[in-house]
Amino acid sequence: MKYHPIDKTLFINNRKHFANQMKPSSLAVFNSNDIYPISADSTMPFQQHRDIFYLSGVDQEESILVLFPDCPKEKHREILFLKETNDHIAVWEGEKLTKEAAYETSGIKTVYWLKDMEKIMFEIMTQCDTVYINTNEHYRANVETETREDRFTKWLKAKYPAHSVAKSAPILQRLRSVKSQIEIDLIQNACNITEKGFRRILNFVKPGVWEYEIEAEFMHEFLRNRSKGFAYSPIIASGNNANVLHYVQNNQQCKAGDLLLLDTAAEYANYSSDLTRTIPVSGRFSKRQKDVYNAVNRVKNEATKMLLPGTDWAAYHEEVGKLMTSELLGLGLLDKADVQNENPDWPAYKKYFMHGTSHHMGLDTHDYGILTEPMQANMVFTVEPGIYIPAEGFGIRLEDDVIIQPTGEPLNLMKNIPIEADDIESIMNS
Template sequence: MKYPHVDRQLFEKNRQNFTKRLSANSIAIFQSNDEFPRSGDQTHLFKQNADLFYLSGIDQEETILFLFPDCPNPLYREVLFLRQTNEHIAVWEGHKLTIQEAKNVSGINNVYWIEEFWNILPSVISYAESIYLNTNENDRYAHKVPYRDIRFIEKIKDLYPLHNYKRAALIMRELRPVKSEIEIELTKKACEITRDAFVRILKFIKPGVAEYEIEAEIIHEFIRQRATGHAYNPIIASGKNANILHYNDNNQICKDGDVILFDFGAEYANYNADMSRSVPVNGRFTKRQKDVYNAVLRIMKEARKMLLPGTIWNDYHAEVGKIVEFELIGLGLLDKQDIAKQDPKAPLYKKYFMHGTSHHLGLDVHDFASRYKPFEAGNLLTCEPGIYIPKEGLGIRIENNILITKNGNIDLMDDIPVEAEEIEAIMNS
């Protein structure tokens, strides 16, 4: 763990908010993520289950969180189970949390080694009426691998078939989109690190530089500032590569006259930044490149104004679509008469802007939230319009992270260069 410990008040408050939404006499059980195999005897870098981290702050494999607020035995109302270390683990893997350290991180006083879980659970589960279990219910994902949550569900239902089983995700989807002050500060830190990496590469880019060299500069700055790493696989897409929305090869040479589309962000204490910028390889936009860039920037500025409490997801994206249409007409890419005759279910602007304008942001880059619930104060969303013109080998996307408040919204990336002239000035300084 590279980052300093997070204030445990965050996790204590999160547990309070969660448990008060449980039905009477209910247990909730959360599992850490698996360590996924990479090859041979190697595993991928461990990434904690977002919900377990949200409720406990524990960033370690083989962890179980057990919440039973109505348990007749006070010892088992909040329990954390940890992997017990030994001399072999210490030599090969390094330090693991002690019981006292886990108490300090989480604010949970009753901490046991994970081997005790199946001794303690049978002693109290018969006093519960319902059991809340967790799965990854992000509506952008359908699981194909029987990960730890799924295996646990199968096991506990086999052992205790007569309990009433409920979905913890319904509560988490209500809680996680509204960010607390501590969460906002952690996200700001991720945004600051992302800013510094962007300014660093603006001074590094020149014709002949490889996309992977730019990626190396980014991760250097991230790790130097104690970020965990990339929030997601970074996109360093020069020239025609910018028209591949999830381009991750990052293996081409950046050519004089091309524009590079960046989409990257730092992960800090498990909270994520998500930024997109487009910059000229040689430090100067052509007139056409700047016209397209400024069109996208105007779309972003107008879209941001709509990120307010009460805004409806579908209405918001429909309104942004109208702004995109106007700009595409100005760029000579669409015609008013064609738009008047278009199929509303397949608007013509989608040829040049085919993805959504915003998504929730937090512990997951595409954070857990309902797309059918109006925006509310405390929501944190991206704002990321783009225009992609494959025939011109040009793709522009601009993305900032926007916090909705009761009095409007705040751009957490307002100090990251975004105006075309500002970008050119730094690149030529």
């Protein structure tokens, strides 16, 4: 890992909060992700399952966490099973966690090697009534690959069919959506790295550069600041490419007079940031481009003020839609007849702003959170309105990451990243 060690207090407290929500006489199991193959002997870079990381800090493959708060044997109330390291692994892959290092990382004292897992699991499964399994219930999940967690769950349910089964997901959805100060500091660090990347490219972009060259500039800055790279697939979309919401080819040349939409942000210690800025390739916005840009920025600023404890996610998006409708009328993109005759299920503004304004953010870019429950203090949300005009050859989106405060307006973690049109132009022409 490139990141600095994380205070294990974070993981100790996370486990306590999870255990407090468990049923009596129950245990919960969490698995690391697989290392996924490409072909031949090639693999994708390892990405840890966010849930086992959230609860233990272990950032290593072939790891299992077991929580059993009511276990009669105190040493088995928290258990880590790890891949046993040896000299061969150390030479070919690098050192893995020792039992001592696992304790320093997680605060878990009882660490076994994986070869002992079935024996220990048999002992503790005879002492519990319910087992919590960890299924992916994120509202945007669409998983076709069988995961290590899936395989473990199949094995567990087949071997111990008489146990009751409960779900970890509802507990984690609520816990992970509300951030501790340690988590907020990690997200802020990711945002700070993103700022460095963005400032780097403001003096790099000019007519004739290629989208992939800009991607390389971001990656250079991210890596040199202890990030392992982008928090998600970067969108570097010049001209009409910006009107493709998930454009990731990044293979076109930036032309004079075009706008460049940059949805690019760094991760740090598995925590995400999520930034979007739109800049003029030539260093100056046209009057029309600036008018649309400022309209998007006004919607972003007003939407941000609505992110308060108790806010309903669906009602919030309805209110943002009203703000956007007003701006689109002012820009001449809609007229009163469009609004009067709109389909309530797909309002008129959706022609130019077809995605949501905000989502939870944290360990995942689209992080856990139950959207039917009111917003709470210390939830982190994006705010990202946009206006997309294919007929005029450009699209504009602006996005910051904010923390809901107990009182008052949210705290903007990206307040130091330039966003005002005049500031963008000033930096690009300095």
